[in-house]
Amino acid sequence: MAMQGTGEAQVNLAQELRRALGHAVLITLGASCLGLVVNLFHPEGIPYVTWSDYETLVPCPVPGGKVSGIGARDPLLVDARSLLVDARPKKDYQAWTMKQALNAPFDYLDPMPESVLKDMTRKIAASRAVRVIVFGDGDKPDSGEQLARELSGRGIKHVMFVEGGAPALMRAVNAGGKPAIRNKAR
Amino acid sequence: MRSILTWQGHGWLCLPARIYLGCIFLLACVHKIAHPGSFAIDIDTYDILPIQAVNLMAITLPWVELVVGLFLLLGVATRAAAMAGAGMLVMFLAAVLVALARGMDMSCGCFASQAVANEDPISYWTILRDSAWLVTAMYIAVFDRRAIGLARLAEGLLYKPHK
Numbered sequence: 454m455a456m457q458g459t460g461e462a463q464v465n466l467a468q469e470l471r472r473a474l475g476h477a478v479l480i481t482l483g484a485s486c487l488g489l490v491v492n493l494f495h496p497e498g499i500p501y502v503t504w505s506d507y508e509t510l511v512p513c514p515v516p517g518g519k520v521s522g523i524g525a526r527d528p529l530l531v532d533a534r535s536l537l538v539d540a541r542p543k544k545d546y547q548a549w550t551m552k553q554a555l556n557a558p559f560d561y562l563d564p565m566p567e568s569v570l571k572d573m574t575r576k577i578a579a580s581r582a583v584r585v586i587v588f589g590d591g592d593k594p595d596s597g598e599q600l601a602r603e604l605s606g607r608g609i610k611h612v613m614f615v616e617g618g619a620p621a622l623m624r625a626v627n628a629g630g631k632p633a634i635r636n637k638a639r
Numbered sequence: 640m641r642s643i644l645t646w647q648g649h650g651w652l653c654l655p656a657r658i659y660l661g662c663i664f665l666l667a668c669v670h671k672i673a674h675p676g677s678f679a680i681d682i683d684t685y686d687i688l689p690i691q692a693v694n695l696m697a698i699t700l701p702w703v704e705l706v707v708g709l710f711l712l713l714g715v716a717t718r719a720a721a722m723a724g725a726g727m728l729v730m731f732l733a734a735v736l737v738a739l740a741r742g743m744d745m746s747c748g749c750f751a752s753q754a755v756a757n758e759d760p761i762s763y764w765t766i767l768r769d770s771a772w773l774v775t776a777m778y779i780a781v782f783d784r785r786a787i788g789l790a791r792l793a794e795g796l797l798y799k800p801h802k
Contacts, residue, residue: 476719481703488702499675503694507683
């Protein structure tokens with residue numbers, strides 16, 4: 454008797470869910486039709502079908518591996534075993550940078566050519582530095598952090614970036630704080 | 640099994656769940672209905688659908704969210720609305736999982752467009768959140784047999800037993 458009751462309940466449930474599923478399809482179709490009609494009169498209506506891709510800026514895979522951020526007053530910045538890389542455009546680099554910093558302009562939306570990145574990687578590997586510290590424009594996203602990720606993803610170990618980028622470094626200089634900021638690029 | 644299904648308390652348990660889920664769907668559809676162009680870009684950002692299907696999805700999906708949200712809130716065809724909602728949530732989960740697997744660093748686009756929703760990046764928390772909503776929708780679909788709401792009210796008014 455109990456088994457019969459359980460079976461009946463299962464049949465009922467299955468039937469009810471099947472009916473609800475049918476109604477769900479109807480709801481979906483009805484609402485979709487409503488959307489299609491409203492779109493005709495919508496001030497921001499769009500064509501039903503588009504053939505050309507949208508220009509999307511966001512969906513790039515996160516480049517490279519893990520990197521850590523350091524402050525603009527971190528002593529590692531003046532450590533001789535640190536290799537500094539300035540990710541800002543050449544014009545900004547020429548105006549101000551840290552002494553002996555390499556320039557590798559990096560634009561998140563216009564990634565570096567493969568050859569330039571390989572050359573950069575070779576230079577870093579050839580140096581005797583035990584760590585690489587990248588600083589960029591300090592924007593969001595920060596070009597320094599992005600380049601650091603690129604380099605880290607290419608197998609360079611101990612890559613860091615300066616939080617706040619060059620503006621933070623400049624503020625540290627103006628405040629006369631440590632670390633002593635290196636001079637303008639040679 | 641039967642006693643679990645027929646337990647009268649489900650209606651009362653489902654009521655807050657329905658209100659919560661209904662509000663979620665209504666909140667989610669507002670921006671998408673107002674700006675279908677932005678939502679189309681959001682869908683294209685996931686890079687899952689063929690481009691020809693992107694606009695159709697952008698036009699229709701928010702309206703399904705709207706109707707599902709309203710039905711859940713008002714208690715009209717609640718099990719069907721919950722099922723439609725569960726279907727959408729499965730779709731969203733799949734999209735977010737694919738995006739995460741591809742290493743995409745992007746906003747969810749669930750409640751606002753990519754351009755303004757930088758604070759809502761996709762992550763495993765998004766998966767967890769959507770999964771919780773999916774479980775809620777499934778619970779309503781299976782157990783809310785006589786939902787408290789307009790449909791039940793109308794049923795009571797139409798079929799009042801004669802004394």
